[in-house]
Amino acid sequence: MGNAPPAALEEVVIRRAAPDDIDGIISVNIECLPEHYPIRFWLEHIERYGDAFYVAEVGSRIIAYVMPRVEFGFAKLGTGMRRLGHIVSIAVRRAFRRRGIATVLMTASMESLKNEYGVQEVYLEVRVSNEPAINLYKKLGFTIVERIRNYYLDGEDAYVMAKEL
Numbered sequence: 001m002g003n004a005p006p007a008a009l010e011e012v013v014i015r016r017a018a019p020d021d022i023d024g025i026i027s028v029n030i031e032c033l034p035e036h037y038p039i040r041f042w043l044e045h046i047e048r049y050g051d052a053f054y055v056a057e058v059g060s061r062i063i064a065y066v067m068p069r070v071e072f073g074f075a076k077l078g079t080g081m082r083r084l085g086h087i088v089s090i091a092v093r094r095a096f097r098r099r100g101i102a103t104v105l106m107t108a109s110m111e112s113l114k115n116e117y118g119v120q121e122v123y124l125e126v127r128v129s130n131e132p133a134i135n136l137y138k139k140l141g142f143t144i145v146e147r148i149r150n151y152y153l154d155g156e157d158a159y160v161m162a163k164e165l
């Protein structure tokens with residue numbers, strides 16, 4: 001109920017993350033998710049997989065991010081060992097949700113994972129109760145490939161969802 005202008009009127013810029021964004025990214029993470037990480041972990045991902053780590057910004061404020069990593073491991077969808085993109089964390093501040101920002105971030109990150117890092121398949125874990133996120137991933141072409149019991153610290157199960165790039 002403040003006097004801030006409606007978020008819809010503000011311009012959202014999507015760009016690659018830089019180390020200076022770290023405070024803004026962590027602040028979005030704290031607002032949006034119960035899973036947090038040490039600063040070193042965030043910085044390491046910007047340093048190593050920064051071409052696929054994107055943020056959304058309004059003015060100079062970070063309002064969303066997607067943090068991926070690249071792994072070499074067993075395919076979730078194909079066969080044998082593959083270069084896998086792993087979406088470690090994604091979040092959009094509440095006031096900016098449901099206007100396609102996560103879709104744009106995920107699409108940009110997957111493009112970069114494929115083109116810059118040679119990734120063939122992308123996967124992620126999501127709480128089985130997280131309907132908004134599950135819908136988002138399904139809309140982007142992900143399918144549920146596995147359910148992991150007690151994956152989260154509070155005991156909730158995770159779906160593993162994957163998509164061929």
Ligand SMILES: CC(C)(COP(=O)(O)OP(=O)(O)OC[C@H]1O[C@@H](n2cnc3c(N)ncnc32)[C@H](O)[C@@H]1OP(=O)(O)O)[C@@H](O)C(=O)NCCC(=O)NCCS
Nearest residue numbers: 032090091092097098099100101102103126132133135136
């Ligand atoms: C999940 C999250 C990232 C989606 O961000 P967003 O920018 O609002 O998503 P988009 O606007 O791109 O939505 C794309 C699609 O996802 C689905 N979706 C998004 N929010 C939804 C909701 N609240 N309820 C149902 N479906 C939803 C819809 O299919 C939507 O398409 P539509 O708007 O045309 O119907 C955001 O809700 C969030 O930050 N949640 C908290 C953090 C989190 O759960 N992260 C994922 C951890 S695995």
